[in-house]
Amino acid sequence: MTIDSKPDWIKGIKSELDYGWRYHGNVLGILPDTSVILNESDTEIEEALADKGVKDSSSASCFQCGTCSAICPYTLVTTDRNGLSARRMLHEAQLGLTNFESEETWLCTTCGACVSQCPRGVEITDFMKDLRRIIVEYGAGYYPKSLRTAMSSIASLGNPFGEPLKKRATWVKTLNIKPFTKGMELLYFLGCFPAYDPRVRKVAQDIIGILKKVGVDFGILGSQESCCGESVRKAGNEELFRSLAHSNIHAFAENGVKKIITTSPHCYHTFKNEYPQFGVDLEVTHYTQYLAQLIKEGRLKFSKALNRKVTYHDPCYLGRHNGIYEEPREILRSIPGLELIEMPDSGQKSVCCGGGGGRIWLETKKEERLTNVRLEQAIETGANVLAVSCPYCLTNFEDSLLTVDREHGIQVKDIAELAWEAIPLS
């Protein structure tokens, strides 16, 4: 803040006596005044912060211990003191001094590592979401352009890729599966990625293959399916999130959907934990949970051996956010010949791929990509497959594979792809 932006009453009384270094009563010099006014902060910002609960509820109990900023995965790629610091942002919010022009507001992936350890129980990911919401709703501050583009594409086309809605329907047609009709056991909610991204499409195709093989009575919603809105909400666009939620909930109700499986942990999280606020009660499972259940029931069996060393990367929204650590591993363990090796940071300590919180739609500097660090960890284990169970993780790891500059024989695969491989073609 400069002196010009200070209120008149301070400018008015500015004199040598008021703002000088003094020594034995003599003024030695005038200080350049860069101090921040504490008792006259911007009321508009204060009100916005209070309105969204950022100042009063989500940041108030923070005691500045720095656990969040020490555990933040960004410390693995940068220790720039101007980088993301949840601790500093919480303190600024407590004082009503949030800097909305700062890029760091958009760096958080909402991976939840900080929340899992905060001794005061501050919901830091909610805090980040609320800050972004202020920026979006008040039109104030820095709002990254690529995120704006993704959001408007979701608003107008129902997907973040800027691709025509028709394309969603066309690819679904190629799958040769029934649309969901009343009375069916299960809805498979594909999500946006498989429709527009050829790499992730492979995962969805394999899940479908397995479901068909087992003889599960399932269908899809086709073009009635909209983006679940997870990243939309985390990116602060509450209004758009609500309209997407309503559109999906409408489609679920219209078709009599009771039980859903999803490709993405993000869709899973949203249906399971966020849609209930709109009064819907659905049975939601992630596909890894569903497959693990099928294995337990003896309906899904793997008879083809995969002689590979596999290490598994826990996605944030399956692990930390929803406590699902075992089911994906159960699938891997039941594949004959497959050896599961753990990375040192696994389970609750898993390192985010960098794709959550809307970051998947933003460019991340090459040297700040968390997947690069994680890929190194995976290579260190001696594994030849890094298994994932989230479209964001898959996409980010495939990107990193292209840039890693050391000898390795590692591949990135979704658990569904490994499972499909272990089922012999008949």
Next chain:
Amino acid sequence: MSRKVIILGGGVAGMQAAIALNDLGTESILVEKEPELGGRVKNYDKIFPFFQSGKELVKDLEKRVRGAHLVEIKLGTTVTHVEGQPPHFQVRLDTGNYEISAGAIVVATGFEPFDASLQEEYGYGIYQNVITATELESLLDPEGPTNGELRRPSDGKIAQRIAIVFCVGSRNEKLGHNYCSRICCSFSTKQAIEIKKKYPDARIVCFYIDIRTYGRGFEEMYRQAQEAGVNYIRGRVAECGVLPNGDITIRVEDTFLGKPMQGVFDLVSLSHGMTPCLDAPKIATMLGIRLAEDGFFDCMDKELYANDATEDGIFLAGAAIGMKPIPDCIADSNAVAARVAAFFAKMPKETE
């Protein structure tokens, strides 16, 4: 009515309560579940802030309590049953098949160190060189397992780089301990000075959230530590890890510099906080008194009657009502003796 007082707990608070009651001419029975007197303090070679011997302090108190002719000591004994209204309590012990008539009961049951393995991110119980402050205390004790040498558990190497992590298990909503354990900043600082005295070249870093050296002589001791070269970094350690050679890595943010940091240490000591003694709920039920939200015994009135339990005739001393340094425990016991005397004085004089 009986004017005998039953004291639960033979630590410093219980012993001093018996001594003070004796001085006032009141009989008491000091009941201690362990086979010897002295509670936690008998294991401390040095106590803060004046580096006196805890063992000597206990010996001194024990000599005085044993010399007090109105005090009966029952070791290896617990109170199993209490009934009746004050001042007509009937108390049963597990060592005799008879009832004792008591006019008042003093609870001086102390504390239990927090189980550091519950704070999983620090790896206590998994990483050998992550130890608790209590274990550090015994390593620094010339009569301890290492004869006072700071040998780390994994390979017996003398630790040269030591991290002391404050507020372990305290001030933590996740673990249900929202309170500050009050003495950890000070005993940790005392330990840092002891290490520095023995190993002047050791690098010691204390990681803290706030420094609370509030008592008489505590702040001076903090300054002494800094002047001896102990580093204090304001940041709560987020997690510990282990290297193949047993060294411990820690992740923390120096919140003053706004800089995330990683450090490698030979030994990490967790300054665990304290919880109420494990029997507290059982004792509270037996006596019909309440525990407060923090799990320690509740008081009749937190300002005016901090040493009175929530029922008449039952009094509280020492760490049973929240963590405090030794002098405060002694002061509590003296206060309790006065409260007991006042309670008896208020009772109608009846023929006994």
